[in-house]
Amino acid sequence: MKKRGTVSVREVGPRDGLQMVKEVMPTESKLRWISAVVRAGVRQIEVGSFVPATILPQMADTAIVVQRVRHSHPKLYASVLAPNLRGAQDAVAAGAQSIIVPISASEAHSRANVRRSREEQVLQFGKVAEWIHSLGSGKPQIEAAVSTAFGCSMQGSVPEEEVVRITGQLAHLGADIVTLADTLGYATPSQVRGLVRAVRSEIGVDRFGALHLHDTLGTALANVAAGLEEGVRAFDGALGGLGGCPFAPGSVGNVATEDLIYLLESEGYDTGIDLERLLEARAVLREVLPNERLHGRVAAAGVPPTFRLLVD
Amino acid sequence: MKKRGTVSVREVGPRDGLQMVKEVMPTESKLRWISAVVRAGVRQIEVGSFVPATILPQMADTAIVVQRVRHSHPKLYASVLAPNLRGAQDAVAAGAQSIIVPISASEAHSRANVRRSREEQVLQFGKVAEWIHSLGSGKPQIEAAVSTAFGCSMQGSVPEEEVVRITGQLAHLGADIVTLADTLGYATPSQVRGLVRAVRSEIGVDRFGALHLHDTLGTALANVAAGLEEGVRAFDGALGGLGGCPFAPGSVGNVATEDLIYLLESEGYDTGIDLERLLEARAVLREVLPNERLHGRVAAAGVPPTFRLLVD
Numbered sequence: 001m002k003k004r005g006t007v008s009v010r011e012v013g014p015r016d017g018l019q020m021v022k023e024v025m026p027t028e029s030k031l032r033w034i035s036a037v038v039r040a041g042v043r044q045i046e047v048g049s050f051v052p053a054t055i056l057p058q059m060a061d062t063a064i065v066v067q068r069v070r071h072s073h074p075k076l077y078a079s080v081l082a083p084n085l086r087g088a089q090d091a092v093a094a095g096a097q098s099i100i101v102p103i104s105a106s107e108a109h110s111r112a113n114v115r116r117s118r119e120e121q122v123l124q125f126g127k128v129a130e131w132i133h134s135l136g137s138g139k140p141q142i143e144a145a146v147s148t149a150f151g152c153s154m155q156g157s158v159p160e161e162e163v164v165r166i167t168g169q170l171a172h173l174g175a176d177i178v179t180l181a182d183t184l185g186y187a188t189p190s191q192v193r194g195l196v197r198a199v200r201s202e203i204g205v206d207r208f209g210a211l212h213l214h215d216t217l218g219t220a221l222a223n224v225a226a227g228l229e230e231g232v233r234a235f236d237g238a239l240g241g242l243g244g245c246p247f248a249p250g251s252v253g254n255v256a257t258e259d260l261i262y263l264l265e266s267e268g269y270d271t272g273i274d275l276e277r278l279l280e281a282r283a284v285l286r287e288v289l290p291n292e293r294l295h296g297r298v299a300a301a302g303v304p305p306t307f308r309l310l311v312d
Numbered sequence: 313m314k315k316r317g318t319v320s321v322r323e324v325g326p327r328d329g330l331q332m333v334k335e336v337m338p339t340e341s342k343l344r345w346i347s348a349v350v351r352a353g354v355r356q357i358e359v360g361s362f363v364p365a366t367i368l369p370q371m372a373d374t375a376i377v378v379q380r381v382r383h384s385h386p387k388l389y390a391s392v393l394a395p396n397l398r399g400a401q402d403a404v405a406a407g408a409q410s411i412i413v414p415i416s417a418s419e420a421h422s423r424a425n426v427r428r429s430r431e432e433q434v435l436q437f438g439k440v441a442e443w444i445h446s447l448g449s450g451k452p453q454i455e456a457a458v459s460t461a462f463g464c465s466m467q468g469s470v471p472e473e474e475v476v477r478i479t480g481q482l483a484h485l486g487a488d489i490v491t492l493a494d495t496l497g498y499a500t501p502s503q504v505r506g507l508v509r510a511v512r513s514e515i516g517v518d519r520f521g522a523l524h525l526h527d528t529l530g531t532a533l534a535n536v537a538a539g540l541e542e543g544v545r546a547f548d549g550a551l552g553g554l555g556g557c558p559f560a561p562g563s564v565g566n567v568a569t570e571d572l573i574y575l576l577e578s579e580g581y582d583t584g585i586d587l588e589r590l591l592e593a594r595a596v597l598r599e600v601l602p603n604e605r606l607h608g609r610v611a612a613a614g615v616p617p618t619f620r621l622l623v624d
Contacts, residue, residue: 156617186618188578189537217616218571218609222534225501252613259530266500297530301564304529305468306498 004268008234010044010210011037011257013285014065015081017242018058019049021292027061029288031068036281037239038073041273042257045069046079046100046236050087056246066094079143083114083121088128091140098141099132100179101125103170105163106152109183112247113147122169129174143209144170145179149195151186153249160195168202177209179236182223183248185216189226196230210234213255215241215295220255221263228267235260239278239285241295256296258282266307275303316580320546322356322522323349323569325597326377327393329554330370331361333604339373341600343380348593349551350385353585354569357381358391358412358548362399368558378406391455395426395433400440403452410453411444412491413437415482417475418464421495424559425459434481441486455521456482457491461507463498465561472507480514489521491548494535495560497528501538508542522546525567527553527607532567533575540579547572551590551597553607568608570594578619587615 014030034045047069048062062080069078079098082088088099103121104110110118125144132142148155149163167178180195192211200208211227213220213235224235237257244252258278264271275298282299326342346357359381360374374392381390391410394400400411415433416422422430437456444454460467461475479490492511494504504523512520523539525532525547536547549569556564570590576583587610594611 151616151618153617184616185613186616188575190579216609216613217574218530218568219533219575221531222537222575225534225537256530262529263500263531263534267502297528301497301528304463304496304498305465306463 003270005233005270007228007264007269007271008044009042009257009260009264009271009273010046010079010234010236011042011239012046012212012236012254013238013240013242013257015046015049015059016236016254017238017240019056020242020244020246021058021289023291024057024060025288027064027068030061030065031072033281033285033288034065034069035072036284037278038076040277040281041271043075043272044077044079046081049081050090051081051083063090063094066091066096070095082128084124085127085131088132092132092135096140098143099128100143100145101128102145102147103166104147105158105166106148106155108154109148109152109248112154113245118166122166122173125170125175126173133174141176142174143177143179144175145181145212146170147181147183147245148248149180150182150191151184153184160198163195164198164202167199171203171207175207177207178203179209179212181212182214183245185214185220185252187213187223188219189222192223192226193230196227196232205231208232210236212236214243214253215255216252221259224255224260224263225267228269235264237261239282240299242292253295256298258296258298262298262303262307275307279303315582317545317582319540319576319581319583320356321354321569321572321576321583321585322358322391322546322548323354323551324358324524324548324566325550325552325554325569327358327361327371328548328566329550329552331368332554332556332558333370333601335603336369336372337600339376339380342373342377343384345593345597345600346377346381347384348596349590350388352589352593353583355387355584356389356391358393361393362402363393363395375402375406378403378408382407394440396436397439397443400444404444404447408452410455411440412455412457413440414457414459415478416459417470417478418460418467420466421460421464421560424466425557430478434478434485437482437487438485445486453488454486455489455491456487457493457524458482459493459495459557460560461492462494462503463496465496472510475507476510476514479511483515483519487519489519490515491521491524493524494526495557497526497532497564499525499535500531501534504535504538505542508539508544517543520544522548524548526555526565527567528564533571536567536572536575537579540581551594552611554604565607568610570608570610574610574615574619587619591615
């Protein structure tokens with residue numbers, strides 16, 4: 001089958017997936033999991049976040065994780081989350097190639113997640129972006145991730161025009177790329193189409209980053225398909241469908257990376273990721289996280305006989 | 313929100329959902345379950361199948377079920393599966409308003425499922441259709457359901473042109489409507505788009521029935537969305553995601569009706585079905601089928617706060 005182009009997939013499990021897990025995972029376990037994902041062909045991984053260890057002890061070793069993966073996997077593009085300038089400075093010091101700053105489209109979620117209003121967090125993003133751009137050559141990419149862009153468990157609906165306005169502000173303040181996150185998993189396919197179109201019209205196609213979709217209501221792959229049809233070529237996923245936001249009641253896992261790869265490759269897109277090896281990486285994840293429930297339909301059902309015919 | 317039109321949803325749990333369940337469900341339990349589904353607003357239910365009781369003891373009471381639901385729910389449109397003329401005659405005698413004859417697009421599945429080649433089963437369908445059309449006024453609708461239309465666990469891929477050819481034969485032989493079934497759950501959104509377009513071009517838009525989609529690989533809702541965009545306005549679902557074909561190794565449940573209704577109503581379509589009452593019907597199903605694992609994300613996550621805003 002002729003390929004329809006490439007789609008990039010970023011694994012966010014070690015950050016978004018792990019932040020809901022209470023038991024702190026040892027650094028060596030994180031590195032084993034990340035290495036297994038790299039072996040499957042994944043080239044972008046969000047490896048952790050720079051937040052106070054008192055808030056998220058799970059992320060206390062992020063600087064070490066960044067240093068180690070940069071050393072072990074020189075071709076990997078390592079992203080980290082940083083909610084403020086202090087976090088971004090720590091991230092750069094550790095060697096992260098991409099800094100992701102979360103900005104909530106929902107006022108209620110913003111106050112719960114980063115303890116600032118939306119407007120204050122947009123200004124905080126501006127400070128981070130200004131500092132990053134002052135670094136000159138070798139500076140990391142600065143990404144603005146708009147969370148609760150498709151709805152919020154506390155606020156309910158989030159008006160499309162507000163999301164569009166915020167993305168415009170973030171682009172103006174220096175975001176290299178802007179990503180839209182369905183933190184709660186409330187998005188529907190036509191909502192995805194509409195918001196993607198409106199945001200790309202506001203900030204330009206090249207500045208549009210990834211869609212970050214959760215699967216709370218089983219609609220994540222339908223939303224991926226809608227994004228694909230609108231021309232989106234970058235998606236986040238978490239192996240085993242881990243994930244959820246500790247400050248967004250009701251949020252559950254990200255779209256399972258293995259199901260995402262199955263859909264993308266079946267639809268004729270080249271992700272550079274080997275599905276069988278990704279399922280092997282899932283087995284490693286199972287070993288290092290034995291008490292967590294993993295999701296994902298491909299792992300449960302097995303790779304169907306039609307799949308090889310499609311991708312070979 | 314302005315409605316985008318109506319979509320009809322048929323509940324197939326009492327037939328497709330139950331045929332994989334080993335423990336035979338008492339007739340009264342089936343009737344309680346069906347009544348709860350009717351209370352939620354469902355107007356089409358596939359209530360059973362007319363196959364030899366030695367093969368599927370679970371379906372031995374289908375004639376009684378049809379008679380009872382016709383009496384209790386005069387507004388319900390009761391469908392039954394009948395693989396041959398004998399079954400269709402029993403179905404008509406019981407009072408079924410719609411006879412669904414399965415025809416496999418995969419030769420291997422056809423031989424396993426109805427013990428006939430595809431061509432023999434197409435001829436069998438012709439006999440059933442001829443007899444139904446001879447009944448005159450009050451005759452039931454005759455539907456041809458093309459199973460394994462998107463792939464088969466035994467055969468692998470099923471070429472689109474073969475499916476299209478079979479649907480043409482079935483229309484020519486007198487099918488009132490032709491339904492496409494993804495028995496294994498291997499379909500992808502672009503495959504759905506392509507096959508729907510080709511089949512509608514072959515048999516005409518008015519003769520195109522429902523899409524019957526399984527969720528083996530998590531793609532069912534993405535495939536529903538693709539069908540919607542192609543103009544399909546009828547879908548099958550099974551409460552709790554029950555289902556699977558005993559003669560198709562690896563097949564698992566239908567798309568969960570509750571998740572299907574969530575998606576359709578969220579997307580602005582009027583299904584006439586109340587999601588909260590459907591979740592109450594699921595509780596009844598849980599009672600009458602305590603040992604079976606139910607699927608469905610809406611039931612697990614709860615109806616999100618954005619949903620009422622959309623449908624009110």
